Amino acid sequence: MMWTRYRSTLPAAMPAMLSRSVIYAVLGLFSLLLLSACQPKQPSGISGVEKSRPGLKRMSAAPVSAAEIQLLMRRARSGENPDQIMYEFDRLIEQGAPLIRDEAIFRKAQLLLEMQSPGAEGVIRSVIAAHPKHALVPYAHFWLAKWWIAQDEAGRALEKMRDALLHERLTRELADDIFDQAPAITQQASEREAVYWLLAAAAVDYGGRDSWLRMAARRSSMETIEQLHREGALSSDLMPDFDLHAGRSRLMTGDTRAVARIAELLSAAQPSHSHVRQLQAWASGEVRAATIGVLLPLTGPYARYGQDALRGIRVALAGIEFDEYITLRVEDTASDSMTAIAAYNKLAGESVNMIIGPLLAETTEALLPYLRPELPVISLTGRTDLAARSDALFIHTLSPLAQVYVMANYAWQQGATRMVVISGASDDQTEAEMFSASFQNLGGEISQLVHLDKLTMDHRSLLRKLRHETDDEELLVELDEELAVMLPEMDMEIRMPVGFDAIYLALDGRQVAMLAGQLAYADIRGVPLYGTSRWQDGHLLDDRGRYLSKARFAASNTSVDVSNQEDPNIRQFQFKHRQVWGSAKISDLMSLAYDTMRIATVMTSRLGLSRHEISRGLRTPEGFPAMTGHVKFDDSGVGQKQLDVFSIKKGEIVPAG
Secondary structure, three states, X not given: OOOOOOOOOOOOOOOOEEOHHHHHHHHHHHHHHHHHOOOOOOOOOOXXXXXXXXXXXXXXXXXXXXXHHHHHHHHHHOOOOHHHHHHHHHHHHHHOOHHHHHHHHHHHHHHHHHOOOOOHHHHHHHHHHHOOOOOOHXXXXXXXXXXXXXXXXXXXXXXXXXXXXXXXXXXXXXXXXXXXXXHHHHOOOOHHHHHHHHHHHHHHEOOOXXXXXXXXXXXXXXXXXXHHHHHOXXXXXXXXXXXXXXXXXXXXXXXXXXXXXXXXXXXXXXXXXXXXXXXXXXXXXXXXXXXXXXXXXXXXXXXXXXXXXXXXXXHHHHOOOOHHHXXXXXXXXXXXXXXXXXXXXXXXXXXXXXXXXXXXXXXXXXXXXXXXXXXXXXXXXXXXXXXXXXXXXXXXXXXXXXXXXXXXXXXXXXXXXXXXXXXXXXXXXXXXHHHHHXXXXXXXXXXXXXXXXXXXXXXXXXXXXXXXXXXXXXXXXXXXXXXXXXXXXXXXXXXXXXXXXXXXXXXXXXXXXXXXXXXXXXXXXXXXXXXXXXXXXXXXXXXXXXXXXXXXXXXXXXXXXXXXXXXXHHHHHHHHHHHHHOOOOOOHHHHHHHHHHHHHHHHHHHOOOOOXXXXXXXXXXXXXXXXXXXXXXXXXXXXXXXXXXXXXXOOEEEEOO
């Protein structure tokens, strides 16, 4: 999930051009040679603990491989005779010092897996069983996971990644790799396998624990929840929060029997925990009749969008167990401010409990002077600034502008501190400006703000200029001096890395796909690219995601075509939508309206709140499970969404780690 990478590798040979990572590796190699002259060659990093970082479980230091074993691995991967390589590994196993012998046992098994040798899976299992405390055991689990991926066994791969995460000698380096690959695999695995891995992730990643637990609860059926409790698979510190998330998600659909059962399970394990009382209160409340008003543009230029939203509201109502207690009062705003005011007054006169809508920013703004404090309104507009102008107004949106805050925080959590922001010259600059302000508020620095030339599609000269201007000249001088001391004089050019950590692309998908290759041409490689659902315009994969392996963007899970969709809420929505309209295709707006309707019914009918109680209930710190991303309404009334973050692997959009 939110992880920063720390990785270094030794180069096989000295290249003519050196990047910073290669230079450091060369310097490290010289240091290693100096040390090895005074002591036997052996793996040196198999003990010690990495300094604890906020939000992370303490982890072992990454093991450092012996030089002769590194050489053997390089020779094997370069295509040398595998029989000769295995012969030399056997010699090390028989004659090497104890530490080298043990590592050779693991590395030989690793190569057998990589070569898909018959019986390789049994060999690595035997090695793990014989050396259960060795520093390479969690790595061996990961090697086996990758082998299972090659066999198209997603469930078994997740099981081994879970074993690696929970091993006492897990390293930060290995956790990086697991969190980079496993989230995408959960989409292909069964419910049980995915849930168990998500719980392991929650046990390791303290900072992202709530998110992992929420995803696990969202994926879990009642059968799986029962099984987790029966098997004791939930640790005492994870159980209460997991059960609360699971109970609240059932509350949203009106399944009070499930909520009551979850309360029983938690009560049996931790009877005095406060979450037990909360779950019991949700389960015991009496369902009340409620009337919910709807203000949408059902005629006029925006009628198509209004009809989309109304469709989502009706699907939500059809999926609620106590739907007979809910009455809808639907009014057409006709894409007109005066009509919207008249429609609002009509609904207010009919004593509705709360209102969903309007959809348009101008009609929402027009209502502000008329809003009654005791009648909460959840607008679906993207104008989040309007919420602060009335205590009765709440904003629930998937607007890319609302996603900016999500991605600024995500980039910061991923370790970015210096950011370049690129936007189109002809675009509204609001997104770029909002991201810059958000990132700076977190403590980050915007090193460059670049506007693409609207008259050209070839931006390579502009990107080369960006690269040149962000070189770290002081570091270049420092490395020149160090290399002069450590290396013989040679004719080489030092190519500096860019002086920023990531790039935010306030662009649409067509522009992102085009720019990715040009960034590579300008030698801006390996730099994370961040963006929003604006990328989802149907053109992001025009080049099959080439050069976009480091790209991350926020979006609703419903708006991204993820293969093997396993989210039960989305499957249920698609099923009901297909039943009524003959298609499973759902839009962001439809999904957002669906979630808003479920929140409204819980507040009014399930919890029986009224007037000012609803406004206070909407601001609950726990927030609301939602198909489009968990939402918490802040003090101003803006729904802060916990959106999913996606990446691109092998030409497909998959959940990101």
